[in-house]
Amino acid sequence: MSPVPAWSESRTAVVTGGGSGIGRAISLRLAAEGAAVAVWDLDADSARATAAAIEDAGGGAIGLGVDVADRPRVDEAVAEVRAQLGPATILVNNAGISPFERFLSISRESLVRVLAVNLVGTFDCCQAVAPDMIDARWGRIVNISSSSAQVGNALQVHYAASKAGVIGLTRSLARELGPKGITVNTIPPSFVDTPTLRGSAEKGFLGPGAEEHVKTTPVRRMGQPEDIASACAYLARDEAGFITGQVVGVNGGRTIC
Ligand code: NAP
Numbered sequence: 246m247s248p249v250p251a252w253s254e255s256r257t258a259v260v261t262g263g264g265s266g267i268g269r270a271i272s273l274r275l276a277a278e279g280a281a282v283a284v285w286d287l288d289a290d291s292a293r294a295t296a297a298a299i300e301d302a303g304g305g306a307i308g309l310g311v312d313v314a315d316r317p318r319v320d321e322a323v324a325e326v327r328a329q330l331g332p333a334t335i336l337v338n339n340a341g342i343s344p345f346e347r348f349l350s351i352s353r354e355s356l357v358r359v360l361a362v363n364l365v366g367t368f369d370c371c372q373a374v375a376p377d378m379i380d381a382r383w384g385r386i387v388n389i390s391s392s393s394a395q396v397g398n399a400l401q402v403h404y405a406a407s408k409a410g411v412i413g414l415t416r417s418l419a420r421e422l423g424p425k426g427i428t429v430n431t432i433p434p435s436f437v438d439t440p441t442l443r444g445s446a447e448k449g450f451l452g453p454g455a456e457e458h459v460k461t462t463p464v465r466r467m468g469q470p471e472d473i474a475s476a477c478a479y480l481a482r483d484e485a486g487f488i489t490g491q492v493v494g495v496n497g498g499r500t501i502c
């Protein structure tokens with residue numbers, strides 16, 4: 246028996262924040278499944294490095310410097326992707342910032358930036374890419390939210406609020422775009438081993454530390470970026486077309502609800 250192909254025709258994916266951590270793993274995985282991948286990141290060099298890794302493995306990719314909070318640049322990048330790889334019909338909104346700050350110390354500037362990147366950036370990327378999906382009558386959007394939106398997190402009121410917004414956006418967009426052949430789902434990770442998580446742990450923001458978190462995780466290990474990437478790749482496949490508007494927990498059982 247031959248394996249079920251991910252897609253019946255060639256597909257182009259955009260992955261935001263693809264230069265590092267979870268976004269890098271998602272980019273590599275979608276490329277391994279056969280998609281051409283446009284890797285976007287605030288840091289153009291890291292985006293190009295992920296794209297180069299895909300090309301070294303025999304896949305097709307481009308890396309672009311894109312701040313998802315900069316709508317004109319997002320629109321420009323969608324056009325670049327269309328010209329170089331074809332219209333994008335898979336979008337993974339992964340770019341995010343996750344500062345830890347006491348509630349009373351959160352400045353207006355910090356609040357606005359967190360919302361601009363995590364929530365408005367997700368909204369804008371969906372709105373910029375959706376026309377190509379509507380034309381194709383097929384699309385897959387996966388938004389990376391956070392378990393902080395489900396269970397809350399001290400020192401991350403702005404971050405958790407932005408990610409809760411991503412969950413509401415996902416559910417509503419799924420209802421609106423479903424009739425056009427487009428699914429929209431969200432994965433809220435928890436405690437995935439990435440540079441950002443390690444940085445937060447080193448600064449003491451994760452409480453008792455990695456070993457204690459692992460002890461209270463039912464599967465008794467930290468998440469790896471590839472855990473999120475494999476779920477994301479499944480949601481992007483043709484065969485996942487009946488899954489939409491869902492919050493797909495990939496967290497080792499840390500939040501069971
Ligand atoms: P990461 O390693 O820091 O990766 C995030 C990437 O997004 C970085 O390459 C970063 O670029 C990029 N980025 C930041 N702001 C951007 C912007 N305005 N435009 C475009 N790219 C931008 O973090 P991660 O842990 O993989 O997190 C990925 C996503 O998962 C985030 O949305 C995060 O909130 C979510 N998440 C992670 C965890 C976890 O345990 N790791 C848990 C819950 C949710 P620079 O490095 O240049 O800033």
